[in-house]
Amino acid sequence: MKEVRVRFAPSPTGPLHIGGVRTALYNYLFAKKNGGKMILRIEDTDQTRFVPGAEDYIVKSLDWCGIKFDESDIVGGEYGPYRQSDRKPLYKQYSDELIAKGFAYYAFDTAEELDKYRAEAEAQKKTFIYNAESRKTLRNSLTIAAEEVEKMINEGVPYTVRFKMPENYEVRMHDIIRGDIKVNTNTLDDKVLFKSDGMPTYHLANIVDDHLMKISHVIRGEEWLPSMPLHVLLYQAFGWEAPEFAHLPLLLKPDGNGKLSKRDGDRLGFPVFPLRWVDPKSGEVSSGYRESGYYSEAFINMLALLGWNPGTEQEIFSMEELIQAFSFEHCTKSGARFNVDKTKWFNHEYILKKSKEEVGEEYLQWLETEKGIKADKEYVVKVTGLVKDRINFVKELWDQSFFFFEEPTTYDEVTVKKRWKENSAELMLKAKELINSIEDFSAENIEKVLNEWITSNELGMGLVMNGLRLMLVGAGKGPHIHEILELLGKEEAVKRIDKGVVELSKV
């Protein structure tokens, strides 16, 4: 088998969408699984759609995801340059070659003229296509005399080069995921290969570069399936061996119909981009998975399972495990609806897997930047250890543990109604005295002393514990009371009980 060389070839027209990340991921997994090379090629042949910062964003995003490239504009490689605008001088000779061989021709129709034809056709409920039939009546080197064509070109009349689609030929193709596909060329049109601005279109540049870069497998989104016949025909016209193709299913909206778009994320409240993106023109900000608190490992794990499965019941995979398990045989053919809940669940699983030290370290940072709290690291790690299993994101830790960092200022109404009885104030004061008298203030000992006191006086576990919880937390939630007491310390606990009794007695 020849060396596996795959490429991810985005256009820097905006931020990289999660569908693009998944395409890059599958390319990467396939390459690494087969000991091959992963190449990043920037397809910026459309200068009108260039967006500043987009290329940099793409590189940074993939890096965050852990998708590494063996060859790119940044890391270099022997098949560069890896940006199509830097390869511009290269393409014209291939366009010329196709014309010389009779596989392409010059077309002089202006964009305005073509727009007019389309509008006219549409008015008659037809579709205008530039094909074997219509090319006979349009302005091109097949209808205009050779000398005239040469003269026009020499005079600088703008032209495009179009592929001369063969008539009534059945193109037989093979897709790794979809199997055999055949299309009759009569349904295809004469695509522009070379634009009047001197740049190739995607189709030409893509085929030339894939050939020159010795790409063995073209792995891309299903939206490219309709142009596969053109690409196969181009390889044939050049006399080149075509790579193998694999067209991945699309990522669909969580609800409704159609493919996932940026708008869905805004509407349903989840990111569609890996990293935060600020549109350079409008200034509009789109949140990213990273900024929303997702671990890149969880994000990648989730994406990998959207359109592929390992054939086993394993769901949690490290990148290395994904590489080992990946194969096209287990890729799905149909589009996959994006699911926010499942995505959150993946992050939850990664929180579970991480140690309290790891998560605590992140929480320590979060506390400082978001709350301006400079806490003791050891303390934060202990707090994190008590509550981290109940959250999906580090930022949710606050809601589960705020009472470890600030005393309650309000008391949850529903809990008060339910747990604060007539004799509660008196009971809490007694409990406070007991707590104040405990020498060994470890959770274990606190639990022992409290339990003994409650049982020997027949006080009722719920009444005491829930009352204390209300005093210490201000709500009816949180870890075990004795754990809270230990971390808070005797002094703070006594203070909170005194305050709570006063506050709740007012009502």
Place this chain on the structure above:
RNA sequence: GGUCUCUUCGUCUAGUCUGGUCAGGACGUCAGGUUUUCAUCCUGGUAACAGGGGUUCAAAUCCCCUAGAGACUACCA
């Protein structure tokens, strides 16, 4: 409209090639258990072969038709 692709629980999917286990798992949801509380966690339930014909002793699986969905249909990628 045309071309191509796709179609199993609400969602992601296993099973289809090589017909034959109550169609399996996960997320969600519901119930129960654990717990001093809220969560987590554990256990259990829920729920699907798009429809119609065939072939066969037997069809999610093979064949045909219908329906639905998606993508593409630019001098954009």
